[in-house]
Amino acid sequence: MKTANFLHIEPDSVFYRFFLESTYPWELLGKIGDFVKAIGASLSLSDYEKIGNDVWISKEATIYEYTIIQGPTIIESGVEVRPGAFIRGKAYIGPLSVVGTATEIKNSFLIGHVEVPHYNYVGDSILAFGAHLGAGSITSNLRADKGDITVRYKGESIDTKLRKFGAIVGESAEIGCNAVLNPGVLIGEKSVVYPLSSVFVSVPARHIHKQTGEIKCQIRHR
Template sequence: MNEQITISALYDLNETIAADIFKDCTYPWEVLAKIGDFIKELGKTLPEDEYEQRAEDVWVAKSATVYPTAYINGPCIIGKEAEVRHCAFIRGKAIVGEGAVVGNSTELKNVILFNKVQVPHYNYVGDSILGYKAHMGAGSITSNVKSDKKLITIKAPDMPIDTGIKKIGAFLGDGVEVGCGSVLNPGTIVGRNSNIYPLSSVRGFVPAGSIYKNKTEIVEKNQ
C-alpha cells in the first residue's frame, strides 16, 4: 500500500460534513464516483433550522453567503458560514465545506471541499478533493483529463496505480498552498502542509511538508 497517499494520510475527516463517504475507501479517487448520490442522501438529513433547500438537490446553510450572480446546480451542499461569490459556477456534485470560499468566476464539478478551503479567484476544480484549509491561488486549476484521453495512472511514491478512471483532478491534503497560475495535472496528489510555487506545472506526488519549486526541485520545508 502507498501509505503516503491514503485518505488517512491526507485528510482530517473531522473537518468535513462528508466524512461517511470515505468509509471503506483507502485512496481518495475511490470516492469520486460516489459524490453525487451521497449528496442527495445527506441533503435529506440536514436540519431544516440550519439549511434550506433552494432547488432540486441543492441545500444551502442559512449562515452561508451566496451572491445573487452565482450559479448552483444540484446535487450540491453549501456549508455553514461558506461564501460563494460573484459569478461562481457550481456545475453540480459539489460539497462546499463550512467557512469555505468559492470565488469570482470559479468553477466546481464533482468535488469535495473540506472546511475552510479557499478557491477564491478564477479557479477550476473538477473531480478533486481539497483538504482542510487548502488554498488555491488566483488562476490555479486542476486539470482532470489527459490530453490523450487515456485512463489515469497515479504516480504514487511506492508504485504506480492504475485507476481505471478517465477523469481525475487533484487531491490536496490539509493545509496545502498552491501558488497563482499553477496547473495540477490529472491525478496529482499533494501531501499535507506543502507549498506549490506560482506558475508550476505539477504532476505525480508531492510529499507532505514540502516546497515544490519545479519537477526536479522538491525540498523539505525545514531545510
C-alpha cells in the same frame, strides 16, 4: 496514499464513515453525488434552504448575485460564494470556505476552510481542510489523450481506471497563482506549490514544488 493516511477526518465528521469505505481517496469521486443527496435529505430546513433540484444552502452562508449553483450540492455555514461562480453539481462546499469570482467547481469535495477565491477550476477533486488555491490555479482533470489516469506517489504507481480525476490536495496545502495540478496529482498536507508550476508528479507532505519541477523538503508549523 491510502484514504485513512492521506485525509485526516475526525470520527464525528459527516465524512468519516463515507471516506473510510474507500481504500484510496480517488475512489470517493464516483460517489460524491449520492453522498450529497443522502446528507442533504437529512438536513434540517430550519438551518438550510432547499432550492431547486437537490441544492441545500445553509442560512448562514453568503451567496452573491450572478452565481449559478446546480444540484446535487451542499453549501455549509460560513461559506462565501462570490459573483460569477459556477458550481456544477455533485459538490460539497464545507464550512467557512470561499468560492470566488469566475471559479468553477464540479464533482468535488471542499472539506472546510478551503479557499478557491479567484478564477479557479476545481473538477473531480478533493481539497482538504485549509487548502488554498492562488488566483488562476486549476486542477486539470482529463489527459490530453483521454486515457485512464495513473497516480504516482512515493514510488507507488496505481492505475485509477478513471478517465476524469483532478487532484487530492492535503490539509493546509498552498497552491501558488496560475499553477496547474495535472490529472491524478496528490499534494500532501502543508506542502507548497510555487506560482506558475505545472505539477506532473505528486508532492509529499511538507515539501515544496518549484517551477523547475524540483521538489525539496520543508518544515511548516502552521
